Amino acid sequence: MNGMRIKPLEASKLHAAAKALYEAGGRVQFAYAWSPHGSGTEVRYICAVPDQQDFDVWTVAGCSLPSLAPVVPLLGWYEREMTDLQKIKFSGHPEPYPLVLREDDSTRINGSLKSYPPTNGHAHLPAIETRDVQQLPFGPIRADVVESAEFTFFYIGERIIYYQPRLFFKHRGMESCFQGQRPDHAVVIAERVSGVGTLAHALAYCEAIERAAKCTVPPRAQALRVLLAELERIYNHLHYLGHLCHTTSLKVGEAQGKLLEEKAKQLIARLTGSRFLRSLLTPGGLRRDLTPDRWLGAGLEALRQEFVAYVERLEASESHLDRLITTGPLPARIAFDQGATGPIERASGLDRDLRRDHPYAQYAELPLAVSTLKEGDAYARERVRMAEVEASFILCQRVLLLLEPGPIRTECAPPPLSQGLGWAEDPRGSLFYAVHIGGDGRLARVKIKSPSFSNWRAFPFTVHDTNMMDYAINEASFGLTIAGCDR
Amino acid sequence: MALWTLFGLMSGKATTPWPKDGANDGQDGVLGMPRYNPALCQEGCEECAAVCPTHAIQIQDGGLSVDYGRCVVCQLCTEACPSGAMEPSHDWAFGVRDRTDLVWSNDRTSHPAADRTERRAFRRSLHIRHVDAGSCNGCESELQALNNPFYNLHRLGIFFTPSPRFADLLLVTGPVTRAMFEPLRSAYEAMPEPRWVMAVGTCAVSGGIPGGNYACGTGLEGVLPVDLYLPGCPPNPSAILQALLMFLDRTPQRVRGGQIGG
Numbered sequence: 001m002n003g004m005r006i007k008p009l010e011a012s013k014l015h016a017a018a019k020a021l022y023e024a025g026g027r028v029q030f031a032y033a034w035s036p037h038g039s040g041t042e043v044r045y046i047c048a049v050p051d052q053q054d055f056d057v058w059t060v061a062g063c064s065l066p067s068l069a070p071v072v073p074l075l076g077w078y079e080r081e082m083t084d085l086q087k088i089k090f091s092g093h094p095e096p097y098p099l100v101l102r103e104d105d106s107t108r109i110n111g112s113l114k115s116y117p118p119t120n121g122h123a124h125l126p127a128i129e130t131r132d133v134q135q136l137p138f139g140p141i142r143a144d145v146v147e148s149a150e151f152t153f154f155y156i157g158e159r160i161i162y163y164q165p166r167l168f169f170k171h172r173g174m175e176s177c178f179q180g181q182r183p184d185h186a187v188v189i190a191e192r193v194s195g196v197g198t199l200a201h202a203l204a205y206c207e208a209i210e211r212a213a214k215c216t217v218p219p220r221a222q223a224l225r226v227l228l229a230e231l232e233r234i235y236n237h238l239h240y241l242g243h244l245c246h247t248t249s250l251k252v253g254e255a256q257g258k259l260l261e262e263k264a265k266q267l268i269a270r271l272t273g274s275r276f277l278r279s280l281l282t283p284g285g286l287r288r289d290l291t292p293d294r295w296l297g298a299g300l301e302a303l304r305q306e307f308v309a310y311v312e313r314l315e316a317s318e319s320h321l322d323r324l325i326t327t328g329p330l331p332a333r334i335a336f337d338q339g340a341t342g343p344i345e346r347a348s349g350l351d352r353d354l355r356r357d358h359p360y361a362q363y364a365e366l367p368l369a370v371s372t373l374k375e376g377d378a379y380a381r382e383r384v385r386m387a388e389v390e391a392s393f394i395l396c397q398r399v400l401l402l403l404e405p406g407p408i409r410t411e412c413a414p415p416p417l418s419q420g421l422g423w424a425e426d427p428r429g430s431l432f433y434a435v436h437i438g439g440d441g442r443l444a445r446v447k448i449k450s451p452s453f454s455n456w457r458a459f460p461f462t463v464h465d466t467n468m469m470d471y472a473i474n475e476a477s478f479g480l481t482i483a484g485c486d487r
Numbered sequence: 488m489a490l491w492t493l494f495g496l497m498s499g500k501a502t503t504p505w506p507k508d509g510a511n512d513g514q515d516g517v518l519g520m521p522r523y524n525p526a527l528c529q530e531g532c533e534e535c536a537a538v539c540p541t542h543a544i545q546i547q548d549g550g551l552s553v554d555y556g557r558c559v560v561c562q563l564c565t566e567a568c569p570s571g572a573m574e575p576s577h578d579w580a581f582g583v584r585d586r587t588d589l590v591w592s593n594d595r596t597s598h599p600a601a602d603r604t605e606r607r608a609f610r611r612s613l614h615i616r617h618v619d620a621g622s623c624n625g626c627e628s629e630l631q632a633l634n635n636p637f638y639n640l641h642r643l644g645i646f647f648t649p650s651p652r653f654a655d656l657l658l659v660t661g662p663v664t665r666a667m668f669e670p671l672r673s674a675y676e677a678m679p680e681p682r683w684v685m686a687v688g689t690c691a692v693s694g695g696i697p698g699g700n701y702a703c704g705t706g707l708e709g710v711l712p713v714d715l716y717l718p719g720c721p722p723n724p725s726a727i728l729q730a731l732l733m734f735l736d737r738t739p740q741r742v743r744g745g746q747i748g749g
Contacts, residue, residue, distance in 0.1 A: 143650075148670070169664065169666040169670070170622070170664055170667065171666065172661075172697040172703050173697055173700045176700055177696055177700060181540075188559070189540070193623060195625025195628055196625070198625070252491035252494060253491060255501075256495075258634075259635055261632075262513070262635050262636075269517045271516070273516055273517060273575075276628070279561055287562075313494065317489045481624050483623045486621075
């Protein structure tokens with residue numbers, strides 16, 4: 001009922017459990033640590049099991065566990081994050097370095113900002129001493145209006161030998177902001193974890209609280225949530241296409257993609273009062289009713305027609321296609337092992353989508369075409385997103401057609417010491433919120449698993465042994481955010 | 488083969504003439520800072536201050552102090568207020584030169600602006616270096632939108648530049664995370680004089696939601712000298728344009744004492 005089937009495990013049984021899960025076709029989604037009131041630290045592994053709506057949750061007590069990263073590589077970053085922030089030791093970890101915090105950060109966590117020393121610590125780069133290999137550190141402040149992150153390239157001429165992104169310059173401690181807050185008001189925090197994923201974050205958070213409170217959201221609110229989530233997908237993917245054209249130097253294509261994004265944002269603002277779909281959701285439903293009159297359906301249809309013409313033109317632009325086809329291929333095996341999610345994994349042949357596999361809001365009642373491709377290159381990633389925009393337009397129109405009047409909000413107060421798991425298919429992939437309510441009815445622990453955290457982990461595998469000219473295109477084809485990853 | 492050039496020419500002009508009078512600013516329906524009307528405020532009611540996540544509204548000497556520099560536009564106060572003293576509005580053009588202008592006040596006299604003679608030479612050509620010091624990427628999304636065909640920042644002689652060495656204005660978003668503190672300072676140090684700093688978004692102005700926790704500072708206050716403040720969560724592209732033009736003395740400042748039209 002709360003989205004989870006809790007299964008306590010001994011630390012010594014972890015490896016066997018992981019093996020059994022993978023043999024059954026399941027996948028670990030994420031892991032986190034928390035300290036229940038009055039007892040020691042507990043590590044939780046959240047797993048998707050085939051044909052099961054709820055997620056299995058393995059709970060393992062203790063601060064010193066065997067690392068699962070050697071058998072489930074995607075857990076590598078989650079374990080390092082727990083080591084940084086909760087001081088949990090994982091024995092046998094293949095990359096035992098800090099991830100979220102810089103070297104020595106954890107010991108200075110309460111120090112003041114101004115006394116803080118330079119943070120260009122050791123990035124654990126491989127020692128490459130061949131004379132011809134050059135090292136290029138790039139960032140954290142880079143050209144153009146982009147988010148902060150540092151990338152290191154080892155290269156010979158045009159050829160990239162090895163690449164390592166260094167993220168978490170933007171780590172804001174967002175999960176800690178939830179602690180002690182009222183569950184209804186904290187949706188404002190969830191909305192500010194990743195700006196361009198505002199609605200998905202608010203939705204996953206609200207779902208988690210609603211599952212903890214065992215409350216049922218009224219149908220009108222469920223339907224409007226789908227509409228809003230798909231509008232978010234539309235403007236994000238339009239931006240993605242415009243930005244991808246920027247990297248392939250297709251100037252008019254870039255302008256058109258970004259103009260369509262702007263039109264989508266203006267439609268959204270007219271409907272909701274916010275270009276980023278903020279201040280709309282609350283646990284139990286919506287904060288206020290929306291009146292999507294006929295103008296919205298007409299506006300979306302006009303936008304769809306422009307979008308279709310835009311896609312036709314992109315598909316006929318050889319210079320654009322030449323740069324995408326065979327660029328940055330991500331094999332299905334690596335995508336699965338490293339935890340790639342959303343359009344990225346679907347472009348590599350993995351047929352997974354939370355909206356269909358673990359339906360939430362009103363998705364179970366709506367026709368949803370999940371598009372997958374096998375190639376796994378930049379072009380496949382572009383085409384999967386194009387198809388998703390099409391599908392989103394159809395979903396929006398369907399919701400508008402079927403929308404019935406009715407209440408939009410119900411009481412939702414999670415009882416003390418309850419817990420819930422919420423999820424949403426963000427434009428960039430699977431997003432999870434795990435919430436724990438304290439004895440006072442306020443939030444005790446909130447864990448956010450963002451899609452970009454997963455996809456950043458997989459991305460470098462498409463960069464090693466490629467060339468510099470393709471890098472920007474490949475990065476754009478992943479459509480990653482850094483705020484969501486760093487939190 | 489796609490004929491992009493022909494398509495572009497046939498599509499005509501997509502750019503708004505805004506801020507020319509009467510032109511479309513593109514912000515139809517966009518909610519801004521809640522408008523405070525003390526006359527409607529009920530004595531003893533503290534609902535708005537209790538729900539405000541960033542303490543933009545505080546109880547002070549029996550009354551309210553409202554600091555729009557801390558407002559994240561979450562609208563919780565407008566929903567909590569029983570009497571309409573906190574009212575939803577479309578007031579988003581909140582760019583100001585002086586931080587005190589963001590605090591609600593009855594006194595709406597103009598603060599003496601800093602000497603602007605230096606700035607005159609930059610009125611028709613301003614180069615901006617943007618630094619993300621830990622934003623949620625909402626501000627970046629709107630900054631990127633400035634270069635879309637609708638706003639077309641270039642038409643106003645304002646450009647983003649890759650290197651701080653070419654920049655006149657350092658535009659900062661985010662609450663300044665611990666890890667971005669030094670890179671931000673280095674970017675500022677690398678700029679030639681005269682140089683100015685703009686805080687975009689409530690995080691950069693005062694820290695926003697995560698401000699002051701273990702990972703974040705509280706915006707640019709005390710980190711860099713700020714010449715231009717623009718709160719908002721995030722400020723929309725027209726608000727950013729308006730603030731930049733105001734900074735260049737090409738349009739008047741709209742907010743004084745926390746109120747539009749002061």
